[in-house]
Amino acid sequence: MDFEKIDIKNKIVRITNVSDRKIIPFKNQDYLSLKKECQRTGRLFEDPLFPTVDKSMFYTQSVPFGTKWKRPNEISNKPAFICNEVNAGDLDQGYLGNCWFIAGCAAIALIPELFDNVVPKGQVMEGSEYTGIFHFHFWNYGQWVDVVVDDRLPVDSKNKLLFCSNKQEPNEFWAALLEKAYAKMSGCYENLDGGNTTDALIDMTGGIQETFDIKEMKREAHKNDMWKVLVNSRKHKSLIGSSIAPNPRIREARLYNGLVMGHAYTVTKIACIEINRREVKLIRVRNPWGNEVEWKGAWSDSSYEWSTISEDVKKALEFKKMPDGEFWMSFDDFYRNFENVQLCNLTPDAFSDEILKGQENSKLTWKLTSYHGEWIPGHSSGGCGKGNEAIFWTNPQFLITLTDVDPDDNENMATIIISLLQKYTREKRVNNRGESCEEFIQFRLYRILKENDANNARTTGKRLYASQLERCATSGSYINLREVTKRFRVAPGNYLIIPSCYDAGIKGEFLIRLYTENPINQNNCSILHDHKDDLKLEDIFFKNPNSLNDAFSSWANLLVDSATKSNDLKTVSVTSTKASNAKSSDIPLSPFHVKEYKLYTDDFDLNDKVEAKKFLEKCRRINGLLN
Secondary structure (H helix, E strand, C coil), X not given: CCCCCCCCCCEEEEECCCCCCCEEEHHHCCHHHHHHHHHHHCCCCCCCCCCCCHHHCCCCCCCCCCCEEECHHHHCCCXXXXXXCCCHHHCECCCCCCHHHHHHHHHHHCCHHHHXXXXXXXXXXXXXXXXXXXXXXXXXXXXXXXXXXXXXXXXXXXCCECCCECCCCCCECHHHHHHHHHHHHHCCHHHHCCCCHHHHHHHHHCCEEEEEEHHHCCCHHHHHHHHHHHHHHHHCCCEEEEECCCCCCCCCCECCCCCECCCEEEEEEEEEEEECCEEEEEEEEECCCCCCCCCCCXXXXXXXXXXXXXXXXXXXXXXXXXXXCEEEEXXXXXXXXXXXXXXXXXXXXXXXXXXXCCCCCCCCCCEEEEEEEEECCCCCCCCCCCCCHHHHHHCCEEEEEECCCCCCCCCCCEEXXXXXXXXXXXXXXXXXXXXXXXXXXXXXXXXXXXHHHHHHHHHHCECCCHHHEEEEEECCCEECCCEEEEEEEECCEEEEEEEEECCCCCCEEEEEEEEECCXXXXXXXXXXXXXXXXXXXXXXXXXCCCCHHHHHHCHHHHHHHHHHHCCCCCEEECCCCCCCCEECCCCCECCCCCCCCEEEHHHCCCCCHHHHHHHHHHHHHHHCCCC
């Protein structure tokens, strides 16, 4: 099955304001033109690009027996696009395992201005304006698109919607049609089976994702920081999802406490109340199944705790005792039971790492620059360099210049947020028997040492190599997610970004998004493509530091800076451990022996340079980089 691709490759797209949105018709289907044609002919719209055939639903399994495609007036006596008002409870998961998408839609439904961007107003199912055509807006790999669908929906043998529906208001159809439009954009309904909530949120906002692994943040101070993250995220209207790691043997296994493993939930409200002069932090969560499968512990629908507060407080909390999938729980229980929290930040100002560092939100207007590129086997797909370090330098290279424009910043630092997103991972499943198509990806950030090298590369397009660069940071270990994102504060200057897959020879397209304080103009960003024929060792490998001072002046600053600025960082992990879904690879470096070790920063005064050097020296000795 073919899928739509945006015809942008190896191009830089500059957007001066992150709120600017140009919406183009998906697959050249113009909503207004098609609607006028239906009104002229008196026929209801039938979408030729997403026909009512089995392959629009499934391609690796059979369609459930008795399934038919019907319009809303054949399913309900009084169909309506929206009944009364929109809320998070309007979506209930159907036959598909797409709880991640339902959870994302529920989050969008909580914020009217976001919902109106995705679901245009004025769509009806009666009167002269009804023509059987509906449309929705999605952010599709860097471009907003308008996706049109007809209103023929799959129903089972009992005339019930097969996929998403509204169980409490079965006459309402906006959610089912939104799901159909997303399925069309993704290739078919089956391609929505399994995913991450942040993918859906990003595709409906164009926002930036952050993920927190709660199970790795078990200390009390980490819990307090997580609460601050959630509170500030709600203030900034960021969208929040949560989940528990799946049971590898049982799909969506149910726990004794009512929660479901490998299942996406939406955080719909956060509150802090006082009981007997004691502060109680509460969090409201929704299961997209929209049924009785809810939390059974403290503050659940039938728990004793509700009898300890007044009716006024219950009303303020919008408490409802219903088997609708939505429930309250204490933040302590949330933190203890959930393992993963996903945020979709609508603007970079809401990024939670600022909260964790105790910084105030930026007052700057962020500028976005997008780079559409591709990994081409044998040309620009060098992988991580493991086993053949030289070919790492064939990966795409993107040169940028950062400047400091914040008048309130006395540190002369520039901020950049980098996002690497691999394209068409969901659409590719059709040709991969429904299996996940996310490659293990990573990006690396380097500082260009000499201004002349940067200027020459910008003028000639010639690539840069290890001898001309200083390592700054990476997005983390290689990981098979659709998108990886990270924020950096660095000194103004020239920098090089290299996105790569873990394995060499991977074919794929990607999108890099850069949020900066100052616009990156034509002279400040370049794609480097001219390869060097014969690489020397100094082109491939970074030199080991000759002295402690050399080491301290480079990566150590980042290490010490992170240790001193964090209010609660007590240990520093010298080497990264290999996660189950991540691949670890060091930046190409002369071979050295690595051991896992942790140092307690309490043993050193990191505000004192001499003490910091001692700390660094111990780190270096552990890693075998000295002696």
